Amino acid sequence: MNExxxxxxxxxxxxxxxxxxxPWLTRKNVLFGVVFGNDNIWKDKNAKQIRQRYLxxxxxxxxxxxxxxxxxxxxxxxxxxxxxxxxxxxxxxxxIFGTAVFIAFHAQTCTLKASQELDANLVSEKISIxxxxxxxxxxxxxxxxxxxFPILIATYVxxxxxxxxxxxxxxxxxxxxxxxxxxxxxxxxxxxxxxxETISAAILFVCCLLTRRAPASVRGNPDAAPQYYRFRKYxxxxxxxxxxxxxxxxxxxxxxxxxxxxxLCSDLLIIPDLILTVAIFYIYFRxxxxxxxxxxxxxxxxxxxxxxxxxxxxxxxxxxxxxTGIGHTLNFARPTAxxxxxxxxxxxxxxIVASTH
Amino acid sequence: xxxxxxxxxxxxxxxxxxxxxxxxxxxxxxxDGDTLPSVRTLGAEIGVxxxxxxKAYKLLQSEGFIEILRNHGTVVHAGDAAKNAAQFLxxxxxxxxxxxxxxxTRGVDRSVIHxxxxxxxxxxxxxxx
Numbered sequence: 001m002n003e004x005x006x007x008x009x010x011x012x013x014x015x016x017x018x019x020x021x022x023p024w025l026t027r028k029n030v031l032f033g034v035v036f037g038n039d040n041i042w043k044d045k046n047a048k049q050i051r052q053r054y055l056x057x058x059x060x061x062x063x064x065x066x067x068x069x070x071x072x073x074x075x076x077x078x079x080x081x082x083x084x085x086x087x088x089x090x091x092x093x094x095x096i097f098g099t100a101v102f103i104a105f106h107a108q109t110c111t112l113k114a115s116q117e118l119d120a121n122l123v124s125e126k127i128s129i130x131x132x133x134x135x136x137x138x139x140x141x142x143x144x145x146x147x148x149f150p151i152l153i154a155t156y157v158x159x160x161x162x163x164x165x166x167x168x169x170x171x172x173x174x175x176x177x178x179x180x181x182x183x184x185x186x187x188x189x190x191x192x193x194x195x196x197e198t199i200s201a202a203i204l205f206v207c208c209l210l211t212r213r214a215p216a217s218v219r220g221n222p223d224a225a226p227q228y229y230r231f232r233k234y235x236x237x238x239x240x241x242x243x244x245x246x247x248x249x250x251x252x253x254x255x256x257x258x259x260x261x262x263x264l265c266s267d268l269l270i271i272p273d274l275i276l277t278v279a280i281f282y283i284y285f286r287x288x289x290x291x292x293x294x295x296x297x298x299x300x301x302x303x304x305x306x307x308x309x310x311x312x313x314x315x316x317x318x319x320x321x322x323x324t325g326i327g328h329t330l331n332f333a334r335p336t337a338x339x340x341x342x343x344x345x346x347x348x349x350x351x352i353v354a355s356t357h
Numbered sequence: 358x359x360x361x362x363x364x365x366x367x368x369x370x371x372x373x374x375x376x377x378x379x380x381x382x383x384x385x386x387x388x389d390g391d392t393l394p395s396v397r398t399l400g401a402e403i404g405v406x407x408x409x410x411x412k413a414y415k416l417l418q419s420e421g422f423i424e425i426l427r428n429h430g431t432v433v434h435a436g437d438a439a440k441n442a443a444q445f446l447x448x449x450x451x452x453x454x455x456x457x458x459x460x461x462t463r464g465v466d467r468s469v470i471h472x473x474x475x476x477x478x479x480x481x482x483x484x485x486x
Binding site: 124125126127128129130131132133134135213222312314315316317 | 358359360361362363364365366391392393394395399400401402403404405406407430
């Protein structure tokens with residue numbers, strides 16, 4: 001198995017596992033995008049059965065799609081390009097299947113909720129806010145985000161100012177010990193890593209920016225998501241650190257163009273990357289899964305179409321946190337949401353067309 | 358202070374914000390110098406238009422319950438005068454509500470009530486000054 005296959009397989013497994021364990025990642029009072037008054041629902045017999053059926057459906061479904069892909073690749077022996085296309089179609093199939101199953105179980109959970117007695121904790125039209133908390137206490141300072149720039153700028157400086165000093169042949173690939181492939185120096189080969197670095201940093205930057213605030217229209221009340229301010233601060237700091245190590249690996253690539261450096265430098269970065277990834281999951285688990293929601297909880301099921309799309313014309317926010325507590329989604333009642341969706345589609349289609357011509 | 362907004366209520370949201378602050382001052386939950394969230398923060402938190410929050414804050418400012426300082430945000434003004442006024446508004450709210458309800462059921466136009474209040478103010482105010 002070569003490196004590309006390894007990355008594709010790892011991504012495949014990650015997508016499949018995340019789809020399968022989805023209900024075990026959300027807050028305990030939210031099941032398939034349906035909000036309940038407290039986390040007793042997690043221990044409810046019927047809810048357990050719903051989760052179990054979901055687990056079976058997802059495990060068999062994803063295994064089926066995986067087997068189909070493996071059969072196609074081993075029997076038809078397609079070219080490398082066709083394999084990648086088959087893989088991408090497979091990932092799309094996984095996501096569509098996962099979404100369809102989620103919607104089906106969302107409907108089952110709605111039925112379960114309707115069959116239960118009305119929970120006194122659930123309030124449908126009331127939102128509470130603690131006004132004594134200042135922005136300083138609840139929102140991480142924007143100054144932290146400046147940490148995105150020093151290494152990024154350093155990489156640009158090394159690439160652009162160092163270009164004349166780079167040898168005619170520059171490293172194209174490293175194995176664990178030394179360079180195992182070389183390429184001819186050109187602006188495109190030297191700047192390509194910068195493009196990847198800038199896009200990755202920009203995505204993380206936007207993630208941090210969006211994580212800074214969480215509107216109460218999603219949280220419901222100060223205790224529906226306990227210590228959520230701290231959770232968001234930790235997450236942002238972890239994302240900033242992750243970004244610093246990511247940028248460092250690109251800086252090493254550009255320095256490697258100038259003068260040979262040991263691949264060990266980049267390899268060692270995997271250690272903090274792994275530690276940070278584990279830390280992100282740990283903090284997520286500690287704050288979202290372990291903390292118990294208290295007090296009135298906003299029942300805004302009606303504003304979440306199929307439990308996953310937020311549609312609330314009364315809410316001016318364009319981006320809002322997912323009700324599960326992690327990630328963001330668009331408010332599809334705002335025109336900007338549709339502009340962004342169309343923009344992304346145009347970008348993806350455009351880049352595919354551009355790469356094939 | 359815990360500010361609760363009821364979207365199902367007939368009362369406009371800006372009035373709910375205003376009333377919550379007035380009640381907070383009257384009941385001693387809000388103290389002199391306490392800060393309130395900025396218009397932007399509160400709007401984003403509740404999920405309402407910034408103009409709605411601005412309207413509430415402007416009203417509170419004109420009534421003397423808060424001060425909007427350029428660099429220090431929105432500060433509660435709960436001095437004795439403000440506290441008295443807040444307490445009065447709190448106490449009189451229900452009886453005023455009853456008077457207006459009766460006026461509506463009896464078909465008395467709001468301009469007549471306005472005029473009546475003006476007259477009483479003139480009459481008593483004239484005597485005091």
